[in-house]
Amino acid sequence: MTVAKKMQEFADNSSWIRKMFERGAGMKAEFGAENVFDFSLGNPDVAPPKKFFEVLADLVEGDTPGMHAYMPNGGYHYVREAVATQLSKEQGAEIGMGDVLMTCGAAGALNVVMKSLLNPDDEVIILSPFFVEYHFYVDNHGGAVKIVPTDDEFQFDLAAIEEALTEKTKAILINSPNNPTGQMYSAESLAALGALLDSTGEKFCTTIYLISDEPYRKIVFDGAKAPSIMATTTNSIVVSSYSKDLSLPGERIGYIAVHPEMHEKDLLLNAMTLANRILGFVNAPALMQRAVAELQEESVDASIYEQRREVFCKVLDEAGLEYVLPKGAFYLFPKTPIADDVEFCRLLQEEKILAVPGRGFGTPGHIRLAFCVDAEVIAKSADGFKRAVAKAKGK
Amino acid sequence: MTVAKKMQEFADNSSWIRKMFERGAGMKAEFGAENVFDFSLGNPDVAPPKKFFEVLADLVEGDTPGMHAYMPNGGYHYVREAVATQLSKEQGAEIGMGDVLMTCGAAGALNVVMKSLLNPDDEVIILSPFFVEYHFYVDNHGGAVKIVPTDDEFQFDLAAIEEALTEKTKAILINSPNNPTGQMYSAESLAALGALLDSTGEKFCTTIYLISDEPYRKIVFDGAKAPSIMATTTNSIVVSSYSKDLSLPGERIGYIAVHPEMHEKDLLLNAMTLANRILGFVNAPALMQRAVAELQEESVDASIYEQRREVFCKVLDEAGLEYVLPKGAFYLFPKTPIADDVEFCRLLQEEKILAVPGRGFGTPGHIRLAFCVDAEVIAKSADGFKRAVAKAKGK
Numbered sequence: 096m097t098v099a100k101k102m103q104e105f106a107d108n109s110s111w112i113r114k115m116f117e118r119g120a121g122m123k124a125e126f127g128a129e130n131v132f133d134f135s136l137g138n139p140d141v142a143p144p145k146k147f148f149e150v151l152a153d154l155v156e157g158d159t160p161g162m163h164a165y166m167p168n169g170g171y172h173y174v175r176e177a178v179a180t181q182l183s184k185e186q187g188a189e190i191g192m193g194d195v196l197m198t199c200g201a202a203g204a205l206n207v208v209m210k211s212l213l214n215p216d217d218e219v220i221i222l223s224p225f226f227v228e229y230h231f232y233v234d235n236h237g238g239a240v241k242i243v244p245t246d247d248e249f250q251f252d253l254a255a256i257e258e259a260l261t262e263k264t265k266a267i268l269i270n271s272p273n274n275p276t277g278q279m280y281s282a283e284s285l286a287a288l289g290a291l292l293d294s295t296g297e298k299f300c301t302t303i304y305l306i307s308d309e310p311y312r313k314i315v316f317d318g319a320k321a322p323s324i325m326a327t328t329t330n331s332i333v334v335s336s337y338s339k340d341l342s343l344p345g346e347r348i349g350y351i352a353v354h355p356e357m358h359e360k361d362l363l364l365n366a367m368t369l370a371n372r373i374l375g376f377v378n379a380p381a382l383m384q385r386a387v388a389e390l391q392e393e394s395v396d397a398s399i400y401e402q403r404r405e406v407f408c409k410v411l412d413e414a415g416l417e418y419v420l421p422k423g424a425f426y427l428f429p430k431t432p433i434a435d436d437v438e439f440c441r442l443l444q445e446e447k448i449l450a451v452p453g454r455g456f457g458t459p460g461h462i463r464l465a466f467c468v469d470a471e472v473i474a475k476s477a478d479g480f481k482r483a484v485a486k487a488k489g490k
Numbered sequence: 491m492t493v494a495k496k497m498q499e500f501a502d503n504s505s506w507i508r509k510m511f512e513r514g515a516g517m518k519a520e521f522g523a524e525n526v527f528d529f530s531l532g533n534p535d536v537a538p539p540k541k542f543f544e545v546l547a548d549l550v551e552g553d554t555p556g557m558h559a560y561m562p563n564g565g566y567h568y569v570r571e572a573v574a575t576q577l578s579k580e581q582g583a584e585i586g587m588g589d590v591l592m593t594c595g596a597a598g599a600l601n602v603v604m605k606s607l608l609n610p611d612d613e614v615i616i617l618s619p620f621f622v623e624y625h626f627y628v629d630n631h632g633g634a635v636k637i638v639p640t641d642d643e644f645q646f647d648l649a650a651i652e653e654a655l656t657e658k659t660k661a662i663l664i665n666s667p668n669n670p671t672g673q674m675y676s677a678e679s680l681a682a683l684g685a686l687l688d689s690t691g692e693k694f695c696t697t698i699y700l701i702s703d704e705p706y707r708k709i710v711f712d713g714a715k716a717p718s719i720m721a722t723t724t725n726s727i728v729v730s731s732y733s734k735d736l737s738l739p740g741e742r743i744g745y746i747a748v749h750p751e752m753h754e755k756d757l758l759l760n761a762m763t764l765a766n767r768i769l770g771f772v773n774a775p776a777l778m779q780r781a782v783a784e785l786q787e788e789s790v791d792a793s794i795y796e797q798r799r800e801v802f803c804k805v806l807d808e809a810g811l812e813y814v815l816p817k818g819a820f821y822l823f824p825k826t827p828i829a830d831d832v833e834f835c836r837l838l839q840e841e842k843i844l845a846v847p848g849r850g851f852g853t854p855g856h857i858r859l860a861f862c863v864d865a866e867v868i869a870k871s872a873d874g875f876k877r878a879v880a881k882a883k884g885k
Contacts, residue, residue: 097607097697097753097754097757097758098606098607098754098757098758098761099605099606099607099608099609099631099761100609101609102605102606102761102764102765103757103761105764105768106757106760106761106764136560138559138560139559140555140556140559142555143558148550148553151550151553152547152550152551155543155546155547155550156547158543158546160535160537161535162740163538163737163738163739163740163741164533164534164535164737164739164740165531165533165739165740166740199594199742199770199771199772200770200772202767202770202771202772203770203771203772204770205770206769206770207770210494210497210630211493211494211497212492212493212494213494214494214495214496228767228768231768232768232770235605235768235769236494302492342558342559343558344558344559344560344772345557345558345559345560345561345773345775345776345777346558346775346776346777347594347742347771347772347773347774347775347776358492359492359493362492362493362498363492363493365501366493366494366497366498366501369497369500369501370497372597372623373500373623373626373627373630374601374630374769374770375594375595375597375598375599375600375601375602375627375769375771376594376597376598376742376770376771377594377595377597377598377739377742378740378742379742380740380741380742380775380778381740381741381742382740382741382777382778383775383777
């Protein structure tokens with residue numbers, strides 16, 4: 096075999112998910128995309144805010160020499176300044192330009208953080224259900240993932256986390272609002288988590304970082320507000336992107352921010368700047384950096400996703416599927432009526448409904464439904480859901 | 491220490507180069523940027539072609555839903571088709587859409603290739619003088635670099651390469667036109683290299699890939715043409731970017747192309763598509779993909795760099811510095827009049843001339859001079875070079 100053994104294994108292991116996607120693509124080709132209910136992809140379909148197009152047109156029109164040239168690996172200073180100003184409001188901390196690095200999306204950001212932190216076999220705790228790529232981001236840089244399940248409401252279990260912490264724990268990676276569950280952690284539980292990490296780090300004479308991946312921060316429902324991570328511990332790192340709140344996932348623009356009072360902060364910032372370069376990102380895309388600098392207060396209209404949630408919940412209620420009401424993001428993670436989530440996905444496919452089996456997120460017996468499609472499409476899928484559930488129960 | 495030990499070492503080891511850059515920045519602040527002769531950075535200052543701005547404005551004006559959304563990890567099909575068509579002409583091979591992956595620049599591309607190919611401790615041969623980041627790209631993915639020096643003309647030494655090949659050799663990474671030397675390999679010597687890799691692979695029952703990093707392909711002088719890599723062996727991989735020929739380094743847009751007749755090609759393409767995703771690039775920036783699709787025939791005017799080369803050679807001749815005439819790219823790599831290249835850089839700095847010591851490229855006793863500055867600035871540096879050489883010889 097010519098390719099790396101590990102990559103070959105990864106490709107083989109993920110092939111059953113890919114096959115599902117391929118089957119979906121085949122289905123769209125056969126029946127027409129408009130006749131397939133595709134809830135499988137978290138690809139935002141809500142258009143970017145109007146101001147994005149205005150800013151982009153202005154930037155392109157006012158193009159000046161050097162606007163597409165290299166800049167410092169961490170990003171333009173004025174862009175980082177703009178991000179720091181907005182973040183200071185969101186996090187309730189005095190974040191400076193130097194505490195922020197612009198990155199190639201949140202995925203790029205997480206790779207940079209892991210590369211900078213992990214010694215061989217250092218452990219990173221992630222909570223299930225999890226975004227499956229987290230495993231790769233840790234493994235890419237020689238770390239080991241330790242999975243801790245969440246409770247029935249998909250909230251974290253502090254005692255279980257405490258039990259999982261060891262001398263080798265370098266970080267816990269959380270994602271709130273969460274993909275795939277749509278759940279959010281409260282300020283109180285986050286405070287308790289921060290305190291636990293600090294006291295455990297003290298006990299082991301280590302530092303345990305709280306890494307918060309929060310691209311859905313601005314997509315929250317019922318008038319809620321995502322709590323500050325930086326209020327929980329000085330060993331906190333926020334990673335985010337403009338993929339979801341500005342609907343720009345293809346443009347790969349995001350950032351890392353470290354707690355302004357973090358111990359040995361400059362060491363970490365230097366390492367991350369170097370990692371951004373040597374991992375091949377070099378810098379976040381120049382034009383999009385300039386664009387997001389002017390869009391710090393902007394976001395897609397979260398109420399569009401909230402309305403879709405209502406419609407989807409009605410569909411699931413009528414089909415008799417159980418779920419925990421999402422507090423943000425654009426995912427539902429209902430229980431399947433039979434234990435075999437892959438089989439249930441197959442039954443849904445017979446109804447031209449595409450969903451991802453929960454085992455893809457480390458939690459079998461569930462499916463992930465992304466509401467990145469029109470409310471009308473969601474409503475039309477109702478009968479298909481009912482029939483699939485009936486078939487499942489009839490088995 | 492909280493950051494990864496390896497990253498801390500990297501940061502420490504590269505700090506003397508960084509200090510030089512910092513000193514340069516300090517110098518510009520003190521004397522004004524226009525009074526400092528900065529030849530240290532390979533940051534193209536020639537503006538992108540006029541058509542780039544037209545295409546970009548058209549794309550932004552004609553923006554349609556989903557234009558900034560996720561697309562296949564390897565890039566838009568029509569973009570890859572456009573790249574494949576142009577590459578087929580350049581490489582004299584029938585390259586299809588499926589043989590091409592769009593990437594976050596050539597640096598991203600090389601990380602993707604290394605991640606896809608390397609098992610732990612697999613060896614990658616690079617030639618000195620080398621682009622220093624190559625070490626990181628190999629090390630990031632668990633590989634080991636083996637350095638083979640080039641000859642006095644900076645051409646590769648086939649016998650030395652043959653001696654360096656082992657059962658663990660996974661690839662040789664070449665860069666032509668070359669950074670830092672400006673040299674280019676001939677079609678004949680490349681053919682001999684391809685044949686050597688093929689026969690050695692056969693002997694060891696392995697595959698040895700020829701990876702060609704060629705972002706300077708279109709910046710060649712004296713009416714020359716960069717030869718085809720794909721003519722040399724079916725185990726060839728071309729990596730490139732639009733950073734230099736379209737002067738867009740900050741936008742991070744490049745590609746990988748594999749030989750259309752490569753053995754187990756699909757395995758490698760699958761692995762690279764997965765690597766592009768899990769390393770956190772996810773995909774190449776969407777808008778810039780669309781832009782370069784329409785700019786396949788475009789390039790900055792290489793004659794601007796060629797004119798600067800003439801001016802710079804005159805400056806070096808007058809100062810009595812020896813060099814090999816660059817055939818492409820925008821670098822000169824002269825010998826230093828004293829063995830200690832760092833000390834000679836210090837003497838140049840006294841004349842407000844910034845250069846990078848050759849040891850940064852694995853070849854002490856030289857300096858790298860990038861001609862990414864106006865010919866006038868180059869001409870004005872003449873007296874400074876003369877004085878620095880005189881001082882060096884007087885020591």
